[in-house]
Amino acid sequence: xxxxxxxxxxxxxxxxxxxxxxxxxxxxxxxxxxxxxxxxxxxxxxxxxxxxxxxxxxxxxxxxxxxxxxxxxxxxxxxxxxxxxxxxxxxxxxxxxxxxxxxxxxxxxxxxxxxxxxxxxxxxxxxxxxxxxxxxxxxxxxxxxxxxxxxxxxxxxxxxxxxxxxxxxxxxxxxxxxxxxxxxxxxxxxxxxxx
Amino acid sequence: xxxxxxxxxxxxxxxxxxxxxxxxxxxxxxxxxxxxxxxxxxxxxxxxxxxxxxxxxxxxxxxxxxxxxxxxxxxxxxxxxxxxxxxxxxxxxxxxxxxxxxxxxxxxxxxxxxxxxxxxxxxxxxxxxxxxxxxxxxxxxxxxxxxxxxxxxxxxxxxxxxxxxxxxxxxxxxxxxxxxxxxxxxxxxxxxxxx
Numbered sequence: 001x002x003x004x005x006x007x008x009x010x011x012x013x014x015x016x017x018x019x020x021x022x023x024x025x026x027x028x029x030x031x032x033x034x035x036x037x038x039x040x041x042x043x044x045x046x047x048x049x050x051x052x053x054x055x056x057x058x059x060x061x062x063x064x065x066x067x068x069x070x071x072x073x074x075x076x077x078x079x080x081x082x083x084x085x086x087x088x089x090x091x092x093x094x095x096x097x098x099x100x101x102x103x104x105x106x107x108x109x110x111x112x113x114x115x116x117x118x119x120x121x122x123x124x125x126x127x128x129x130x131x132x133x134x135x136x137x138x139x140x141x142x143x144x145x146x147x148x149x150x151x152x153x154x155x156x157x158x159x160x161x162x163x164x165x166x167x168x169x170x171x172x173x174x175x176x177x178x179x180x181x182x183x184x185x186x187x188x189x190x191x192x193x194x195x
Numbered sequence: 196x197x198x199x200x201x202x203x204x205x206x207x208x209x210x211x212x213x214x215x216x217x218x219x220x221x222x223x224x225x226x227x228x229x230x231x232x233x234x235x236x237x238x239x240x241x242x243x244x245x246x247x248x249x250x251x252x253x254x255x256x257x258x259x260x261x262x263x264x265x266x267x268x269x270x271x272x273x274x275x276x277x278x279x280x281x282x283x284x285x286x287x288x289x290x291x292x293x294x295x296x297x298x299x300x301x302x303x304x305x306x307x308x309x310x311x312x313x314x315x316x317x318x319x320x321x322x323x324x325x326x327x328x329x330x331x332x333x334x335x336x337x338x339x340x341x342x343x344x345x346x347x348x349x350x351x352x353x354x355x356x357x358x359x360x361x362x363x364x365x366x367x368x369x370x371x372x373x374x375x376x377x378x379x380x381x382x383x384x385x386x387x388x389x390x
Contacts (some may be wrong), residue, residue: 048334049297060282063379064296066261067288074281085254093262101259102244139243 001026004054006033011065015165022076063115081156095157106132107164137180144182162190196221199249202230206260208358209250216269276351290352301327332375340378357385
């Protein structure tokens, strides 16, 4: 098995976490993202939309982190990273999708000034990013009441959020974590294991 | 079971297709989208991100069309809308995600002038939308060689693309279908059943 990734892209980290949780051996190939390798004909044969992660397992080539996570879950069901009952599986999947659809764009908007000098830290898009991150954590905070993890046991929902949430203290978002103590405890648990 | 939807939103149609394919009885509730009901406190309790579709099944409330489709597949596995082997399931899921991540934004960009008079039909974003729709169909066309449907048998991959692809002739995109004859035949099959 081969995972194509680059440290500048956060989505492959979801796959790296799941591989480690399941103890699946996988060769990790760093794609030269700054050098434009995602647009090379060789890489576009793996993913025509030019994004990492891509997982190769023999002749099977899969892009989209959520599709890869579901594949790993089916290929190696133990330890389980999805609940057993359909209702909680649905909630886990909803959260997996929320993290990419709503948290990720806000997180990128907040970080944009670090990568694009034309975007000032007080740009309205950056402030909107901060606002959307705050309201997203407002949604997560009550879900963590009485739960160490988002849907009870540790699941792919946590795996999908962790690469974003665990950066908050490092990228100037300590204020948001301060206002969401359960999210902070959950972020710590995602990083280091349960207390 | 209750499905919250509105005809102006294309994502709920995926769920409506799956419900009909599986013969699942479901009450359909039209949310007053033009009247702002997606931002009402009542609806935000169902989906804090204010989007349709939302499926209610007893106490279970699920948003995100892909999470809903997976739930319906698990709740009523027959007729199956995902392949049986993990490799083809992964490809189906990859395509489900591609349709939302890449085709949907291009489709919306192309349609934007119809909903926003400030956007001219020759606006660069509209032309980029047309370009991205074309290159997306360039990706799908070879996958339909020798297949009536995207991963062989009819699946959730087709269900996710159908609400977008079947509109092309109605929204001025006949030129793109003309250049992708297999996509055109597949779109017709999604609308009317296999030839």
